[in-house]
Amino acid sequence: MNHPTFQFNHEGKVILVVEDDYDIGDIVENYLKKSDFQVKRAMNGQQALEIQANTPIDLIILDVKLPQLSGWEVLTTLRHSKQTPVIMLTALDQEIDKVMALRMGADDFVVKPFNPNELVARVQAVLRRSTHHARKSAPTTLYFKNIEINTENHSVFIKSEDVAAQAILPLNLTLTEYKILLLMIQQPFKVFSRSELMLQCLPDRDALERTVDSHVSKLRKKLEDQQLFNLLINVRGVGYRLDQAR
Template sequence: MQHKILLVEDDTSISEMVKNQFIKEGFAVTAAFDGEQAIELFARETFDLILLDLMLPKLDGMEFLKIIRGKSLIPILIMSAKDGDVDKALGLGFGADDYIAKPFSMIELVARVKAAIRRATHYSRTEKKEESKALQIGVLAIDLDNFSVHKNGSEIKLTSKEFHILKLFVTNPSRVFTKAQIYNLIWNDDYFGDENVINVHMRRLREKIEDDPSAPCYIKTLWGIGYKLGEF
C-alpha cells in the first residue's frame, strides 16, 4: 500500500528536496506552499500524514494545525527551527504528534514519518480489536476504547499523544518508565536524546489532569530515573 503525505512547506527548495526523497522511499507526496492551499488539498484528498512547516504565508502553520485538529487525528509532524512555536504546536491543545528541527537529516525525517504512520496504523487496528475498557484512577475516568478522559465527571480534552502517555501509565501501574522508554513506546521510534518532546507532552498532560501540576499525584517524577503512576 502506498502511503500519501501532504507536504506543507513554502520554501520551494526544501519542499522539492523532501518530496523527491519520499518519492524515492515509495510514498505519494502532494505539496502545498501556503496554509490556504493546504486546507483545500486536505478537503479534497485523503492523506496518511502531514509534514508541516509553521512559517507559512496566507494561513500560518499554527492556524492550519488548529483547523485540521478540529477535523482529524491524522499524524502531523512539524518541521521548524523555532522552539517556541514547536512548544505551542505540541501542547496548548494544538495537537501535533512530533517535530524535527531545521536543518534536519533526511534519514531521520524519513524514519520519523515511517514510525508515525506505523503508530497510526497500529492504533487503528488495535481500536477495532479491543473490547471497551474503562478505568477509574482517583477522580479520573479513562475510557481506553473511546479515547476519552473525564475528571470529576467533566471531559478533559487530550491530544492523541497525551492520551497514549496516560494510557501507558494506567495500564502499567507499577512500572517506572524512562524518557527513552516512553519515546520508544509512544512514538515507536529510536530515542535521539532530545528531551523537549517528552517534557512538553508531560507538562501539558499534567496541566490537564492534575489539581496542582507542580506537585503531581497521577504521574510522579522519579528524579534521575523517569516517571511512575501515583498510588491511589
Template sequence: MNIVLVVDDEAEIRDVIHIYLRNEGFQVLEAEDGVQALEIVNSTSIQLIILDVMMPNLDGIKTCMKIRETSMVPIIMLSAKGEDIDKITGLTTGADDYLTKPFNPLELIARVKAQLRRQHFTPRETDRSVFTLHDLVFDKHKHFVSVSGKEVSLTPREFSILELLTDYPGQVFSADKIYETIWDEPSGYSENTVMVHIRNLRDKIEENPREPRYIKTVWGVGYKIDK
C-alpha cells in the same frame, strides 16, 4: 500507496522532502501555504502531513488547528525555531511530532514511517480489549474512547499513551519511558513533550484536569492509571 502532503513556502525544501519520500515509495502532494494545504486535505485522502510553522497567508500553527477540527491525520511540524516553547506550542495545537530546521532528511523519513506504523499498530496481547474506570471507557480494538457516554476524539499519540497506561494499570511510567515507547526513539525532549500530551489528554477526559481521576501523577517518577 500512502499519500504524504508536504506544506512549506520554500520550494527547495519541498523538493528535497519530495525526492526522499518518493524514493521510499510514497506518493507526494505539495502546498506552499496553509490555505492550499486545507484545500488539499478537504479534497484528498491524506495519510500524513509534513507542515512548516512559518508560512505566509496561514501559518502552520493555525493550519494544524484547522485540520484538527475535522481530521486526526498524523502531522509532523517543521520549524527553524528550536526553543522548547515552540515545540510545546506546536504539540499543543495537535501535532504528533516536531522537527527543527535544518534537519536530516533521513531522520524525517524515519519519523514519517514511525507515524504511519503507529497508525496501523497491532494491539498488544492482553486479556483486556476494553478498559473501564469510573466514567471512562477505552476500547483499543475499536479505537474508541468515551467519558460519561460521550465519545472523545484523541490524536494518535494521545490514544497510544492512553493505551499504554490502560494496558498496565497501576504501573508507573516515567516521561522518558513513555517517550521511548510511543515515539519509538531515544528520549530527547521527552519531559516537555510527554507533559504536553498528558495535559491535553487530561483536558479531554478529566472533569477537572487539575484534580485528575484517571491519569495520576506520581511526583518525581511519572504517570499511571489505577484500576
C-alpha cells in the same frame, strides 16, 4: 544477537508536504519518493486545508511559517475534525515551540536544518504508531440530544422522539453543514463567531460572513424539519451556539 525487525508496508501512503520554500520542499519530496511514498505539495496553509479536505492524506509534513494561514492555524483547524498525523517543521529551535506543537496535537516536531533521512524515518515511525492505533480504535460516534454523528463515514442520524416509532432517520447535509454541526457538537457550550466558522468549516478563503449565515440558516431549517426547534441559537452580535436546555 540479531533482533527481529518489524516491516511496515508504507507503499502507496500519501504524504502532504506543506512548505513554501521550493528547495526544501523538493528535497523532502525526493527523499519520500525514494522510500516509495506518494507526495502532494502545498505552498500555503489555505491550499493545504483544501487538499486535505478533498484528498485522502495519510500524513502531513507542515511548516510553521506559511503564507495565508500559519502552520499553527492549519493544525488547529485540522484537529477540530481530523486526526491525520502531522509532523511540524520549523527553523525555530525553541523548547516552547516544541511544547506548543505537541499540545496542539502534532505527532512529531523537526527543527530545520534537518537530515532528510531522519525526517523520512520519523514519517515511518509516526505512520506505524497511527496505523496501530487505528486498528485498535472503534469508529467514533458523537451524540447530542437525539442527534447521532458517525465521524468515520460522515453520517448524521436523528432519533425520533416518538418512543413507539423508534425511528432513526438520516439527516442529509452538505459537507459545510456537516462540518458546522460536528464542530458545534464537539463544543456544545461554546459560542462560535462567524469568523471561526468561516475559517474552520468553509473551504473558500474568500467567503463572506453572510455566507456563514446562509449555511447556518439552511442547517437550522433541516434540523427544524426533524422537529429540532431552538437548537441552533443566534447569539446577537457574537455568532452561534447549540442550546443545551431542554
